[in-house]
Amino acid sequence: MPTEKPYLLTDQFGRKHEYLRISLTERCNLRCFYCMPEEGIELSEKSHLMSHEEVISITKTFVSMGVKKIRLTGGEPLIKKNIEKIIVELSQLPINLGITTNGILLEKYLHLFKETGVKDINISLDTLDKKKFKEITRRDYFDRVINNINLYEANGFNVKINNVIIKGVNDNEINDFIELTKDKNVAIRFIEFMPFDGNKWNTEKVITLKEILSKAEEKFGSENIVALPSKKNGTAKNFKINGYKGEFGVISTVSNPFCDSCNRIRLTANGSLKNCLFSSSETNLLQALRNKEDIRPLIIKNLKLKKAVRGGMTSDEDFFDPEKNANNRTMIAIGG
Ligand code: SAM
Numbered sequence: 001m002p003t004e005k006p007y008l009l010t011d012q013f014g015r016k017h018e019y020l021r022i023s024l025t026e027r028c029n030l031r032c033f034y035c036m037p038e039e040g041i042e043l044s045e046k047s048h049l050m051s052h053e054e055v056i057s058i059t060k061t062f063v064s065m066g067v068k069k070i071r072l073t074g075g076e077p078l079i080k081k082n083i084e085k086i087i088v089e090l091s092q093l094p095i096n097l098g099i100t101t102n103g104i105l106l107e108k109y110l111h112l113f114k115e116t117g118v119k120d121i122n123i124s125l126d127t128l129d130k131k132k133f134k135e136i137t138r139r140d141y142f143d144r145v146i147n148n149i150n151l152y153e154a155n156g157f158n159v160k161i162n163n164v165i166i167k168g169v170n171d172n173e174i175n176d177f178i179e180l181t182k183d184k185n186v187a188i189r190f191i192e193f194m195p196f197d198g199n200k201w202n203t204e205k206v207i208t209l210k211e212i213l214s215k216a217e218e219k220f221g222s223e224n225i226v227a228l229p230s231k232k233n234g235t236a237k238n239f240k241i242n243g244y245k246g247e248f249g250v251i252s253t254v255s256n257p258f259c260d261s262c263n264r265i266r267l268t269a270n271g272s273l274k275n276c277l278f279s280s281s282e283t284n285l286l287q288a289l290r291n292k293e294d295i296r297p298l299i300i301k302n303l304k305l306k307k308a309v310r311g312g313m314t315s316d317e318d319f320f321d322p323e324k325n326a327n328n329r330t331m332i333a334i335g336g
Pocket residue numbers: 028034035073074075076077100101102122123124162163164191192193194195196199331332335336
């Protein structure tokens with residue numbers, strides 16, 4: 001009997017990593033306060049960033065090792081030079097390809113996504129109030145984002161709306177977002193606010209799954225909130241209001257981390273492999289590729305170092321300690 005080959009991208013806890021998130025750029029056309037420090041970030045030198053050919057080459061290596069799902073992110077992935085070529089070439093690989101975007105430029109790429117069959121489009125939107133949008137993002141693109149959400153929903157894409165929920169900022173809009181799912185086939189994903197270098201995070205500002213559900217119950221009644229089956233390796237707990245077209249979910253990285261079923265690895269825009277959103281060690285694959293080295297052993301070695309929980313911050317005390325959790329790149333430089 002032939003024995004099954006061991007899966008290459010397995011870590012020391014037996015977790016199989018099939019999902020690669022690629023940050024295409026550190027730059028962005030918004031300045032969301034929770035992601036990008038007010039003073040901006042120091043950008044990598046251009047020559048240290050992956051070119052379009054290097055993105056494709058590194059990605060092909062990951063796919064040859066077993067990666068089956070890829071999400072493009074950033075910074076804002078749609079401002080990456082040669083984004084069309086990247087999407088066309090990646091869409092030819094045997095993977096499920098999706099993108100996370102702030103939505104500003106989406107109308108320009110509708111045909112590209114249709115032609116390449118990329119259906120999974122996550123769009124970030126934290127408020128339904130135009131004025132608040134400008135305060136959160138420090139830019140005035142609310143109408144474009146809303147129009148593009150409507151455009152993609154109407155064209156049958158799987159639209160998820162990412163909403164970073166922060167106490168005192170947008171927690172009064174939880175039910176307004178859920179109400180959007182009445183007539184729109186979109187999935188709202190409330191994301192707990194996470195600590196990163198310079199984003200003025202503190203525990204008080206985190207709204208948990210429990211709090212979101214209790215707000216939803218006040219408006220919709222607990223009997224009308226249906227829990228949906230969890231998806232394999234999914235990070236969200238999902239729900240639906242009886243009779244509504246769309247659904248909503250909560251990604252509770254802070255209050256209830258989903259590390260045991262984690263199947264994700266990340267490639268930063270400057271070609272470094274991060275085995276966890278919270279890990280502070282990285283492996284520079286781009287330099288190795290440029291030196292014509294085989295990057296596979298480096299990938300395997302990096303994965304073997306992956307910690308069981310949140311980059312090694314096992315206890316909540318560690319995770320909530322600004323000395324420890326701030327010792328990480330900003331979200332914009334990792335790609336959420
Ligand atoms: N620019 C794109 C966008 O905004 O969708 C892609 C990159 S962004 C870094 C990816 C996701 O990370 C977004 O949904 C964003 O809301 C989320 N994010 C950024 N900073 C965060 C934080 N501190 N806590 C939780 N989520 C965060």
